[in-house]
Structures are given as C-alpha cells and as structure tokens.
Amino acid sequence: MREFDYYRAGSVRDAAKKLAAAGNPMLLAGGMTLLPALKMRLNEPSALIDLAGIDELKGVRLGRKAARVGATTTHAEVSGNVELRAAIPALSQAAESIGDPQVRNRGTLGGSLANNDPAADYPAVALGLGATVITNKRKIAADEFFKGMFETALRSGELVTEVLFPLPQRAGYAKFPNPATRYALAGVCVAQFKSGARVAVTGAGTSVHRLKDFEEALNEDFSPGALEGLSVSAASMNDDMHASAEYRAHLVGVMARRAVRMALG
C-alpha cells in the first residue's frame, strides 16, 4: 500500500470539494472493496475521502411510491429495516444474501453500485426495480447507470448520495451463491409494476443486464410457469473456474423462476 492522505468529510458538499481537488482522490465508504484493492496496489489514490461521518448519506426513508436509501446505508441496515422489507422484499433478500456479517456491517449500497462488480447483488436489484441513482450532480436511471464490468456512468467528481427505489407491486431476488465468496454465480431480480415486468441478472455475464424475453413472458403471465422453456445463451455467460458458461445459463433460468415464486410469496 502506498502513502495517501486521509480526510473525514463532514458533508456531501465537503466531500465533493475534496473530490474535485488535484491528484487522484478516492471516496471511501465501508472499504470492503477499496481497502483490499489498495493493499494490492490496484488503486493508488493521493487521498481517501471518508464518507462514514456524513449523516445525510445514511438511512432509509419510505414514501408512498418509493423508498430512498442513503448511499452509506449498510447492507445490514437495509436487511434489518422492517418497513423496507414489507415494501420491497427483494431489496432485503439481496441485502441479507451479501457476503458474511462482517461484510454486511461495513459494506454500503453506494459503494456496491459505484463498484459495479459483475457478481454483486445490488446492481441486479437496482436494475430490476428500475431504481434511480442520485448523485451530488444529477439523477441517473439504473438503465443508464451500469455501463459494463466495474464501469458505471459516474463521472469524475461525482458521488452517489442516495438511491430511489420505486415500490413494485411485487418483486423477488433469488441468488445461487459462490460457496466461497457468497458473490452470485447467478442472481436474478424480477419485479412487477403497473407498467410491466422487469428482470435483471447478475453474476452470470460480464455485467448486470436485463432479460427482455423473460420480461415479455412475465407480462403475459406473472408465474414461474411462464418462464418454462425460456433460456439464455451460454455464449453470453462467464466461463471460469467457479462455473461453466452452460451451468450459469442453466442457473439463470432456475433463479428467475425461483425469484418469481418469491415475489408471489
């Protein structure tokens, strides 16, 4: 690890100002990804701007049509929020499936979305629910936010402040975890809105993405049976020491049907 300055920001404005400074400053949330990356010298920032002391980035606010979750809200806080669980069970299901208790107590929603790991859970839920990512500068629809493996629409100087999740009629998240890391080998979020169904998959391909033919089938009939016979091509799946492309393609179908079952309760 190389030397860097450490700055504990007191407000979003303060953090943004530091982020715009010269050098290569980086934001620090729970450090669950960033600190190992620093140790391996994958990142060599000039300064770390710690978001942990910024009250306005924390917590859950539930409205009639949407839930707002602050960027530094931890996975444990999301999964432990009873009102949020009643309103959007899929979000709680994703949060409680992440890693282990240590990771859930430190890792944050904003850090997970900004990192956009191809096997992370929150990107699938954010995309599946059609969330809006709110930054210090603008609002970004989830459909525009996830650009590819570890790549997002965030620009330099921009930090995620909160995420707006519209309340679905119903939604579920099912994941087949890697037994060692708990990251998703395949995770699928399905959601039903008045405007139609949304289906997003993580873990299986190079980045989180939607499954349009699954959505069309669920628009006809929101039931696991509607997805029978639908498949994804193994050609678009990851193939590595953890699972073959064919196995992941199979898992996507199984997880999608399971997520619908969960959504139906």
Ligand SMILES: Cc1cc2nc3c(=O)[nH]c(=O)nc-3n(C[C@H](O)[C@H](O)[C@H](O)COP(=O)(O)OP(=O)(O)OC[C@H]3O[C@@H](n4cnc5c(N)ncnc54)[C@H](O)[C@@H]3O)c2cc1C
């Ligand atoms: C052992 C282990 C197991 C895990 N298992 C899972 C799993 O099963 N599923 C899963 O989804 N994830 C898993 N994770 C990841 C974890 O959930 C964290 O959410 C993720 O690592 C991000 O960590 P963090 O929130 O602490 O952010 P940091 O590590 O602090 O930051 C990550 C990146 O996001 C940037 N960043 C942080 N906050 C913001 C913000 N508000 N705005 C803009 N940029 C920001 C940072 O600059 C950095 O580049 C695991 C991690 C570990 C270590």
